[in-house]
Amino acid sequence: MASEKQVTFVIVGGGIAGVTCAEQIASQFTSDEVYLLTASPLVKTVTNFKQVSKTLEEFDIEEQPSSVLEEKYPNLKVVQSAVKLLRAKEHLLQTENGQTFHYRKLCICSGARPKLLTQDNPHVLGIRDTDSAQEFQKRLSKAKRIVVIGNGGIALELVYEVEGCEVIWAIKDKAIGNTFFDAGAAQFLIPSLGADKKDRSLPCKRARYATDKTGAGHSGASGELGSALGPDWHEGIELRGAVQVWLWPAYVQLTNKKIYGCDFVVSATGVVPNTDPFLNGNNFKLAEDHGLRVDDHMRTSEQDVYAAGDVCTAGWEPSALWQQMRLWTQARQMGWYAARCMAADVQEEAIELDFCFELFSHITKFFNYKVVLLGKFNAQGLGQDHELLVRCTKGQEYVKVVLTGGRMVGAVLIGETDLEETFENLILNQMDLSRYGEELLNPNIDIEDYFD
Ligand SMILES: Cc1cc2nc3c(=O)[nH]c(=O)nc-3n(C[C@H](O)[C@H](O)[C@H](O)COP(=O)(O)OP(=O)(O)OC[C@H]3O[C@@H](n4cnc5c(N)ncnc54)[C@H](O)[C@@H]3O)c2cc1C
Numbered sequence: 001m002a003s004e005k006q007v008t009f010v011i012v013g014g015g016i017a018g019v020t021c022a023e024q025i026a027s028q029f030t031s032d033e034v035y036l037l038t039a040s041p042l043v044k045t046v047t048n049f050k051q052v053s054k055t056l057e058e059f060d061i062e063e064q065p066s067s068v069l070e071e072k073y074p075n076l077k078v079v080q081s082a083v084k085l086l087r088a089k090e091h092l093l094q095t096e097n098g099q100t101f102h103y104r105k106l107c108i109c110s111g112a113r114p115k116l117l118t119q120d121n122p123h124v125l126g127i128r129d130t131d132s133a134q135e136f137q138k139r140l141s142k143a144k145r146i147v148v149i150g151n152g153g154i155a156l157e158l159v160y161e162v163e164g165c166e167v168i169w170a171i172k173d174k175a176i177g178n179t180f181f182d183a184g185a186a187q188f189l190i191p192s193l194g195a196d197k198k199d200r201s202l203p204c205k206r207a208r209y210a211t212d213k214t215g216a217g218h219s220g221a222s223g224e225l226g227s228a229l230g231p232d233w234h235e236g237i238e239l240r241g242a243v244q245v246w247l248w249p250a251y252v253q254l255t256n257k258k259i260y261g262c263d264f265v266v267s268a269t270g271v272v273p274n275t276d277p278f279l280n281g282n283n284f285k286l287a288e289d290h291g292l293r294v295d296d297h298m299r300t301s302e303q304d305v306y307a308a309g310d311v312c313t314a315g316w317e318p319s320a321l322w323q324q325m326r327l328w329t330q331a332r333q334m335g336w337y338a339a340r341c342m343a344a345d346v347q348e349e350a351i352e353l354d355f356c357f358e359l360f361s362h363i364t365k366f367f368n369y370k371v372v373l374l375g376k377f378n379a380q381g382l383g384q385d386h387e388l389l390v391r392c393t394k395g396q397e398y399v400k401v402v403l404t405g406g407r408m409v410g411a412v413l414i415g416e417t418d419l420e421e422t423f424e425n426l427i428l429n430q431m432d433l434s435r436y437g438e439e440l441l442n443p444n445i446d447i448e449d450y451f452d
């Protein structure tokens, strides 16, 4: 049914960024109707939020029916229909179900979708949402062998979690988990794959790695065999050299020229922001990664249109210790900050870039280890101008700090190190640590006493 509404605030997207933004706006402007337009039947909400330290936060994500939000915020209306058209110059939006909204302020939080290796190939799956995860699960239950391509978050989780099916993991780097780790951390984690198999007595879990040091793409390209991952990676992992001689639904040729048959391929090769088709016809500035470019007030290049979460790309000059990564934490922080910017704009108040953009911080789990990443954890953008200190106890913890000019600028903490708060402080206060040298990571010294 066609209808037209004049509203102050419209938010597009029922993911973490959109829901956080809508909640924040609805709680601040209780006498205004706030509209959240979303293509998905369920909305994602943040629960059990815990501020672990100044910048580190932990929370759970729950998918809930939109009624839960509407009950909590009586002025928040959720419309489950995709936006099909935006005319930013006219401040007008239209949804698939025929509703037209004339907004004053709009925030686009339409997320991202998997950047698949090949489009429209029924044997190549991406994992993004509940539907695609269910499709993956369905196909996996009948699969003997899958090929996982990519070396980021999803691939790391999959190769560890998938059971009862042979997994061939094709990566183009020398070490696993290139988006989160360096080779040292990868080396620390690799035994978990083999050990996990023994400990959990999984008869069929087999992981195999194919690496390609050329860094070229996979299907059909040429290249040479990459170097081995290290002495431990194959421990407890069954390795077989030859391609199976029966017909598989799909075959993958890697750049090392090997061909593997499989039931299907998971393309865990990153994401691309959802900026089309509904944004077409406007004058949005896009970043190189196709994200909506936003300034330090989360404003896009179209007036009164803000963006947050995976769909946007930070276009401001970032702090020396922060970088954008498309993660839950940043989706929540951006959604929340975008709401505050929209509010400040309406109330004609000034607002400064939030403190959460001072220091990159992320807590997660890989291979059942707690993982904390701080600042320039992989010495991003530092070139040769840095020094690394590493402490590692096999099977227990891996601690790496990145120093430049004697000051700590990043850290990777794997395991229960209990160092996150101290290191966060050292990074934030930029204290000169030169005189401590390697003692900084001496496990026999209580580092907190040093700096009290
Ligand atoms: C398998 C997987 C595991 C992950 N694990 C982690 C993790 O452990 N830790 C972590 O920090 N991050 C993780 N991430 C990343 C994290 O999920 C994303 O960074 C985050 O969810 C992005 O939130 P968002 O709100 O920007 O986008 P999304 O969650 O993608 O939400 C976008 C919303 O916009 C809606 N939408 C899109 N187009 C339209 C339209 N035209 N009209 C109306 N609505 C529209 C969609 O329906 C959806 O509701 C993971 C991602 C994946 C895929």
Ligand SMILES: NC(=O)C1=CN([C@@H]2O[C@H](COP(=O)(O)OP(=O)(O)OC[C@H]3O[C@@H](n4cnc5c(N)ncnc54)[C@H](OP(=O)(O)O)[C@@H]3O)[C@@H](O)[C@H]2O)C=CC1
Pocket: 117, 149, 150, 151, 152, 153, 154, 155, 157, 172, 178, 179, 216, 217, 218, 267, 268, 269, 270, 271, 325, 326, 327, 364, 365
């Ligand atoms: N626990 C967590 O924090 C998790 C976070 N996520 C997030 O979800 C999003 C999606 O995850 P994911 O898909 O793993 O994305 P990521 O961006 O984490 O990783 C993509 C990986 O695919 C590789 N890649 C890209 N293109 C190709 C190609 N053509 N051939 C081979 N490899 C390629 C990339 O290598 P290169 O970098 O060299 O291009 C990279 O290793 C990300 O934003 C991720 O951060 C997901 C799961 C868990």
